[in-house]
Amino acid sequence: MHIIVLMKEVPDMEKVRFDTEKGVIDRKSAGTEVNPFDLNALEAAVQLKESAGATVTALCMGPPQAEKSLKEALSRGADEALLLSDAAFGGSDTWATARTLAAAIGKIGAYDAIFAGEKTVDGDTGQVGAQVAQLLALPLVSYVESLCWEEGKRLAAVVSLWDGFYRKTVTGKGLFTFTKTANTPRLPGVRDKMKARKAVIPCWKLADLAGHLDASETGFSGSPTKVKRIVIPPAPQRQGQCYRDALPEALDHLETLLKSKHLLKEVEA
Amino acid sequence: MSPAQPSILIVAEPQGQQPHPVAYELLHKGRQLADARQASLDVLLCGTPGMETAALIHRGATRVYLMEDPCFALPEEQIFVAQMTAFLKELKPEVILTGATSFGRSLAPRLAAALNTGLTADCTDLHMDENGRLVQTRPAFSENILANIMTDTLPQMATVRYQEFPQAMPDPEHQGEVVRLPLPLPVPDTGVLIEKLRQLEVDITKASVVVSGGRGLKQQDDFAMLRELARTLGGEVGASRTVVEDGFISKDHQVGYSGHRVKPQVYIACGISGSPQHLAGMKEADVIVAINTDPSAPIFQVADVGIVGDLYEVVPQMIRRYGGIWPVL
Numbered sequence: 159m160h161i162i163v164l165m166k167e168v169p170d171m172e173k174v175r176f177d178t179e180k181g182v183i184d185r186k187s188a189g190t191e192v193n194p195f196d197l198n199a200l201e202a203a204v205q206l207k208e209s210a211g212a213t214v215t216a217l218c219m220g221p222p223q224a225e226k227s228l229k230e231a232l233s234r235g236a237d238e239a240l241l242l243s244d245a246a247f248g249g250s251d252t253w254a255t256a257r258t259l260a261a262a263i264g265k266i267g268a269y270d271a272i273f274a275g276e277k278t279v280d281g282d283t284g285q286v287g288a289q290v291a292q293l294l295a296l297p298l299v300s301y302v303e304s305l306c307w308e309e310g311k312r313l314a315a316v317v318s319l320w321d322g323f324y325r326k327t328v329t330g331k332g333l334f335t336f337t338k339t340a341n342t343p344r345l346p347g348v349r350d351k352m353k354a355r356k357a358v359i360p361c362w363k364l365a366d367l368a369g370h371l372d373a374s375e376t377g378f379s380g381s382p383t384k385v386k387r388i389v390i391p392p393a394p395q396r397q398g399q400c401y402r403d404a405l406p407e408a409l410d411h412l413e414t415l416l417k418s419k420h421l422l423k424e425v426e427a
Numbered sequence: 428m429s430p431a432q433p434s435i436l437i438v439a440e441p442q443g444q445q446p447h448p449v450a451y452e453l454l455h456k457g458r459q460l461a462d463a464r465q466a467s468l469d470v471l472l473c474g475t476p477g478m479e480t481a482a483l484i485h486r487g488a489t490r491v492y493l494m495e496d497p498c499f500a501l502p503e504e505q506i507f508v509a510q511m512t513a514f515l516k517e518l519k520p521e522v523i524l525t526g527a528t529s530f531g532r533s534l535a536p537r538l539a540a541a542l543n544t545g546l547t548a549d550c551t552d553l554h555m556d557e558n559g560r561l562v563q564t565r566p567a568f569s570e571n572i573l574a575n576i577m578t579d580t581l582p583q584m585a586t587v588r589y590q591e592f593p594q595a596m597p598d599p600e601h602q603g604e605v606v607r608l609p610l611p612l613p614v615p616d617t618g619v620l621i622e623k624l625r626q627l628e629v630d631i632t633k634a635s636v637v638v639s640g641g642r643g644l645k646q647q648d649d650f651a652m653l654r655e656l657a658r659t660l661g662g663e664v665g666a667s668r669t670v671v672e673d674g675f676i677s678k679d680h681q682v683g684y685s686g687h688r689v690k691p692q693v694y695i696a697c698g699i700s701g702s703p704q705h706l707a708g709m710k711e712a713d714v715i716v717a718i719n720t721d722p723s724a725p726i727f728q729v730a731d732v733g734i735v736g737d738l739y740e741v742v743p744q745m746i747r748r749y750g751g752i753w754p755v756l
């Protein structure tokens with residue numbers, strides 16, 4: 159079984175700073191990391207490798223530095239890694255990103271399943287996985303809460319959709335997107351880290367995808383959606399009142415609020 | 428179909444025999460867009476036979492395109508997308524809006540890819556510019572920025588968060604038409620077997636009061652105290668991810684970036700520090716109450732009523748004060 163895991167490198171959201179006045183994201187303010195949800199996708203693939211036997215390829219589209227995230231994927235158990243990096247891919251929206259990833263997957267050729275994260279913490283759309291599935295005409299199993307390998311060599315996932323939990327069993331190829339609940343990603347060992355650091359990561363450019371991707375389908379010009387303006391709203395602040403050693407006053411305040419919203423039955427004294 | 432008039436189309440998601448209520452919110456926003464564009468405001472609803480459509484018409488739909496078939500009984504977006512695409516390629520709406528529920532967020536990207544157009548996720552606002560093009564506002568970078576996005580291709584597609592807009596008011600006099608559509612295609616074999624395992628224990632997104640517990644709770648049983656406060660106020664119990672991971676309570680209750688987004692009238696955070704990922708799920712509540720022993724906890728930054736104190740002292744007093752039952756220790 160060959161599993162391709164889609165992994166994106168994102169800014170470390172705990173550290174990244176936003177300049178509210180200038181309306182810009184200060185990308186230098188933070189390092190980068192692997193999108194947290196993609197680590198769950200990778201972990202699911204590596205667990206399958208251990209239980210059922212599989213080859214795991216991590217696939218990332220991003221700037222040359224994103225190589226770092228692919229090395230991390232190797233240290234966490236991926237067998238192969240592939241970077242898609244070209245100035246022509248820059249500025250891709252989810253559609254162009256999905257097209258580019260799908261073209262690379264088309265060139266890779268043989269695979270049994272594609273794993274992705276539920277969403278990225280920077281793009282935050284959760285669209286790329288579903289779009290790749292449509293472009294490759296694969297069934298989509300989104301919001302995976304747990305995954306297992308069934309008798310008869312099928313992948314079965316528990317997903318949360320609509321008003322409940324469903325089991326989806328895929329009889330052929332499929333694309334799965336993982337939630338943070340699916341597993342706890344392992345930490346890489348020191349030796350794995352050392353080995354991954356030395357790995358040479360192949361990189362495909364637009365020219366390498368000839369026959370699979372046209373220049374008009376990728377990057378800024380290939381993107382149907384365009385960001386026109388960015389506003390950085392001030393961090394949430396409320397004119398709240400804080401009570402210390404004044405519980406009765408706090409409860410009075412809350413009672414007034416609850417009554418104004420008719421959430422409290424008037425209790426007769 | 429009158430080809431002269433553009434159509435703003437809402438894709439409604441079935442919830443049993445009803446449309447998911449986010450459709451009523453989309454009708455509110457959709458009405459503004461349709462009026463600005465002098466367009467019709469239409470709904471496409473796929474569901475099992477016997478779907479309710481009257482409320483969609485009363486809340487402003489010009490036409491409800493209705494596809495009823497047992498193949499829509501399960502959340503299998505590939506089946507929905509195949510049938511919808513065939514119809515939408517003919518209707519050619521200018522705008523397609525879908526609720527950003529988990530199903531909507533799985534369906535809309537496939538639909539957009541099938542229609543060869545762009546899609547803007549999770550919009551919090553929409554308006555028409557002077558040229559009649561859709562301006563889509565959405566948060567990104569884990570809610571830290573708002574981006575205005577426009578789509579070069581047609582249809583212009585967006586998903587919109589649940590509980591972002593008010594519902595369109597029902598007007599029983601409003602006239603509209605239900606257009607029944609046969610399935611345009613045979614039901615495709617998707618290669619997916621699907622069965623329902625269980626219903627959600629609770630839908631906290633619909634609760635008017637949410638009382639949430641975090642790592643400040645010492646043990647699982649202490650949720651009983653929060654349950655009693657929630658019951659007293661007619662609400663439901665929520666939780667931070669930490670206690671869900673610890674197995675104190677099911678994921679159905681998780682509030683936040685990777686859980687449910689809630690917008691209740693009152694949110695009471697008990698022993699929750701207020702991480703950005705938790706705030707992402709509750710900061711739009713009308714009133715936020717925070718109980719925390721640490722006066723520097725970030726949750727106090729967003730609280731209307733902050734109580735620096737031990738939840739084990741504060742919550743029992745709240746319960747008794749507001750009419751619930753809890754023993755005095």
Ligand SMILES: Cc1cc2nc3c(=O)[nH]c(=O)nc-3n(C[C@H](O)[C@H](O)[C@H](O)COP(=O)(O)OP(=O)(O)OC[C@H]3O[C@@H](n4cnc5c(N)ncnc54)[C@H](O)[C@@H]3O)c2cc1C
Nearest residue numbers: 641642643667668683684685686698699700719720721738
């Ligand atoms: C990708 C990603 C997604 C995530 N998604 C979510 C999500 O959806 N939802 C979510 O909640 N988290 C999410 N998290 C986790 C999040 O970052 C925090 O770790 C989590 O919210 C912390 O939970 P907490 O506030 O319960 O715990 P803590 O941060 O440990 O806070 C506990 C608080 O309780 C207070 N306390 C202790 N004892 C008492 C007492 N007796 N009385 C009163 N107060 C007391 C402490 O002062 C402290 O402030 C996510 C993280 C990542 C990386």
Ligand SMILES: Nc1ncnc2c1ncn2[C@@H]1O[C@H](COP(=O)(O)O)[C@@H](O)[C@H]1O
Nearest residue numbers: 165219274275277278281283284285286
């Ligand atoms: N540039 C990228 N390279 C590889 N995978 C990506 C990329 N962008 C998105 N993905 C995958 O698609 C998922 C959803 O991303 P998004 O639609 O941006 O929220 C991510 O969790 C990744 O698995």
